[in-house]
Structure formats: C-alpha cells, structure tokens
Amino acid sequence: MNPASLQPASPQPPASQPLDLIILGAGAAGMMAAIACGEAAMHNGWPMPRMTILEKNARPGIKVLVCGGGRCNLTNAGDIDFLIAQFGRNGRFLSPALRHFDNAALRAWFAAQGEPTHEEHDGKIYPDSNQARTVVDAMVRRMAQLGVLCHAGPTRAATQIQWNVTSKLFTVCTADDTTFQSRYLLICVGGQSYTRMGTTGDGYRFAESLGHHIITPRPAIVPLLCRESWVAQLQGVAVPDVEVRIETPGPLPRLATGKPTPSINDLLFTHFGLSGPAVLNLSEIVAELLEKFTPVPLRVDFLRRHSRPQLSAMLHTWHDESGRKLVKTMLAQLLPQRLAEMLCHLSDIPPDQPCAALTARQMHTLSEYLKACRFHVHQTRGFQEAMVTAGGVRLSQVNPNTMQSRLNPHLFLAGEILDLTGPSGGYNLQLAFSTGRLAGWTIAQCLANG
Ligand SMILES: Cc1cc2nc3c(=O)[nH]c(=O)nc-3n(C[C@H](O)[C@H](O)[C@H](O)COP(=O)(O)OP(=O)(O)OC[C@H]3O[C@@H](n4cnc5c(N)ncnc54)[C@H](O)[C@@H]3O)c2cc1C
Structure with missing residues (x-):
C-alpha cells in the first residue's frame, strides 16, 4: 500500500486546531502506538483520537523492512521472564509492557491482520510470508483503517519541539518549517544506528530539550x-x-x-x-x-x-x-x-x-x-553498521506502567530511544512493539479521561 494514500477515516482538525497526538517516527514502535491508540478508542467507544505521525523517511517502516535480512524476525518465543532476562540489568522495566502486549499477543495481532507467524531455530518468530514487506503492509493497512494520518518524507522530519506549560500544548516544527500542535506527544524515533535508515539520534536531542537525561549511546549488535x-x-x-x-x-x-x-x-x-x-x-x-x-x-x-x-x-x-x-x-x-x-x-x-x-x-x-x-x-x-543503539533515555525518568515521562505527563517515549537493548533474536522488535502498544493505549485512555 502506498502510504501517501493513508487517508484519515475521521476528519482531521483544521491546521489551527491542535491535534490530540503527534507521534514522531513511523517505525515499529510508532506504528504500533498509533494502531493501539486507535484500537483502544474503537473498542471502548471513545471518540477516535486526532493523531498524526511525522516520519523522516519517504515511507513508514523502512527499518522494519531490513530486519532479519528482509524476513523480519519479529519476536522470540521465550516466556516473559526469559524475554526480560535478555535485556540485562534494565530488563525489569519491560515487565508491564510485556504483560500488556507479549509475544503471544503480538503473534495473535498479526494473525488477525492476515499475517500468521511461525517459530524457527532458537525461538525466532518470522511471518509465514518470510517477508518483512508484508509485516509493514499489515501495519500500514491497519493505520489506514483507523484513520491515522502519516506525513512522511525528509521535509516532514521533526526538527524542534517546544512545550508550552500554560496552554499545555506541544509545538513540533518540521524540516519544511511547518508547525504542528498537539496535546500529547510520543517520541519513538529510534536510536542512532544504521543512520542510512533515518535513525540519526534526533530523539536524544528532543528528549534532552524536554529535560530528559540520556545515557551515552553506543553501538550494539555490531x-x-x-x-x-x-x-x-x-x-x-x-x-x-x-x-x-x-x-x-x-x-x-x-x-x-x-x-x-x-x-x-x-x-x-x-x-x-x-x-x-x-x-x-x-x-x-x-x-x-x-x-x-x-x-x-x-x-x-x-x-x-x-x-x-x-x-x-x-x-x-x-x-x-x-x-x-x-x-x-x-x-x-x-x-x-x-x-x-x-x-x-x-x-x-x-x-x-x-x-x-x-x-x-x-x-x-x-x-x-x-x-x-x-x-x-x-x-x-560503529553506528553505521550497528543494528541497535545501546543507551538512550534514562529509564528512571519514564513510568514503565504507561511509557509516560515522569517529567511531563503529556510526553511519552517508546522503542529503541529508551535505554534498553536486547541481543539479536527478535527481542528488540518485541521491545518496540510492546512499549509502543502500551504508550498508544495509555494515551487513548488519557484522552478519554479528558
Ligand atoms: C539491519 C538490521 C536488522 C535488524 N533485524 C532485526 C530483527 O530481525 N529482529 C529484531 O527484533 N530487531 C531487528 N533489528 C532492530 C530493530 O530494527 C529495531 O530495534 C527497531 O526497529 C526499533 O524500533 P523503533 O520503532 O524504536 O525505531 P525505528 O524502527 O528505528 O523507527 C524510528 C523511525 O523514526 C524515524 N525518525 C528518525 N528521526 C526522525 C525525525 N527527526 N522526525 C521524524 N521521524 C524520524 C526514522 O526514520 C524511523 O522510521 C534490526 C536492525 C537492523 C539495522
């Protein structure tokens, strides 16, 4: 599906009216967060959130396309404790996100989208299609059904973020000097590895500008x-x-x-x-x-x-x-x-x-x-060839039960930008999907509660 054709199912607000949610980055975490936000609203009968994703690449999910050598090892079959153990000392942070949306839930979700999965050597889970392309297509399709608008392309890269404490609104400026405003902001622009995929560490700068501490990024799975x-x-x-x-x-x-x-x-x-x-x-x-x-x-x-x-x-x-x-x-x-x-x-x-x-x-x-x-x-x-980035947003400043910043309840963070790194084997995508899902679901609840 051509993402440019992603049309909102519900009318978007006029440019002057703030959005409910802006998501930075249409990677694994960002797409799953948008979907979760829409699905939570749909299942609970809440008004559909007015949300927009800003994505630096020409299309959503570019990095997912290269995962697992193009086959996409989208999770691992281990139980929750095993998955947590793979993330070392910081792994316990993931417990609520995994309990909210674990590997079984992820596989069931993709199966419901017509993307069944199977297990291979070492518990690695792949789509039956053996193509990352169909994984991305399933997510893009679901976003379109839920009316998620995705602005993609280099001119839509977020360049600057401001938080207005009085109006309680975020203003996001993009590379073409357009501004977007929203009540909630989710930053999931990944790390700074595999920079040719658009992940150049912008998120660390954004998070720092909003008061977050960054644990020094270093290349991992390299x-x-x-x-x-x-x-x-x-x-x-x-x-x-x-x-x-x-x-x-x-x-x-x-x-x-x-x-x-x-x-x-x-x-x-x-x-x-x-x-x-x-x-x-x-x-x-x-x-x-x-x-x-x-x-x-x-x-x-x-x-x-x-x-x-x-x-x-x-x-x-x-x-x-x-x-x-x-x-x-x-x-x-x-x-x-x-x-x-x-x-x-x-x-x-x-x-x-x-x-x-x-x-x-x-x-x-x-x-x-x-x-x-x-x-x-x-x-x-180095970062050019590292599959993931270790380090990132300090976990003590993020609520693991919600993915909400402890510094600003209107700000959320999910995916690789967090100070969490798993080994190769499907763990890092599960991290992105679980934290993105939890963030999106929580934001829908926040919006519903006014
Ligand atoms: C070659 C390779 C193979 C891999 N294989 C696997 C695998 O098989 N299994 C696995 O579990 N993990 C794998 N990984 C790791 C996995 O890709 C990441 O852990 C995962 O994609 C992180 O998801 P994310 O949503 O946090 O970030 P990303 O998927 O990196 O998405 C972040 C998005 O934000 C966008 N962005 C960046 N800056 C901006 C900005 N300023 N404004 C707007 N958008 C912006 C980027 O363009 C990108 O689309 C692989 C990684 C690589 C490089």
Missing part, C-alpha cells in the same frame, strides 16, 4: 574489528555453535549492561574481523570495555562440546589409528575446511602432514587454537 590479520583470509566462513568469552587481565569490570557472558552461538569471519550472533551479542559489552581499554581480548572455543581431555584423546587416536590421513582432513570433519586449514597453519602443521607425524607440541598448540583461540578487538564497526 561487528568487531580485530588485530589478527589472518581472519581476512577466512572471510565468509561461518562456524556454528562456538563459545566466545571476554578475557580481561583481572576480573571483568562492573558493566553498565549487566549482561551475561560468555556468548554461545554461531560466529562469522569477515574481511575485517568477527561477526555472527555469538560476537554480535557480546558487542555491546565490548563497546563499553573499549571505552576503558584497548584491545579487548576475546577467547573463542571452536569445539565447545569437546572437553580438553576429550580433545587430547581424539588427537592421540588420530595419531595412532588414522596415521595416513592428513591432519587438516580429519579436522575438517569437525570444522569448516578453510578454518581447519588455517588452524593447522597457525599450529605449524604443514598442509600435507599426516596424523602419524603429529608431535606433542603440535597437538598442544592445535588444542589451544581449537579451545582458546585469542582475538584482540580494537574497534567496533
């Missing part, structure tokens, strides 16, 4: 650059089920994230370093540590299902019973071939060396590379 130049030769090699640990000289410093390590998942070698979920899910912690020291050492266990004694016994069996086979050939039964060859090379095992010629020293060095391969991370790929 690939890492490491000093080991040999990784470039393995570009594109994916290694399933590895364990990645951060290895600091002393105890790990107390981290703001409060997130667990190690990380167990798949690892991907890139031309500059490391990626894949096992690394991406640790990257927020690494980014925080890089502010304290460089490089941050990582230790990777490529064969986490083999204990060291088991591995040693296996190498001796190769030596004794498969002596004519090449070491790299035996290793390639356990690991991707290119990685097997590289680890042999690093262990000073020539490509044509048979197992019978394995020395005790080679076995020891190879075991070290297999069980505790060291990488030294000196940088992340």
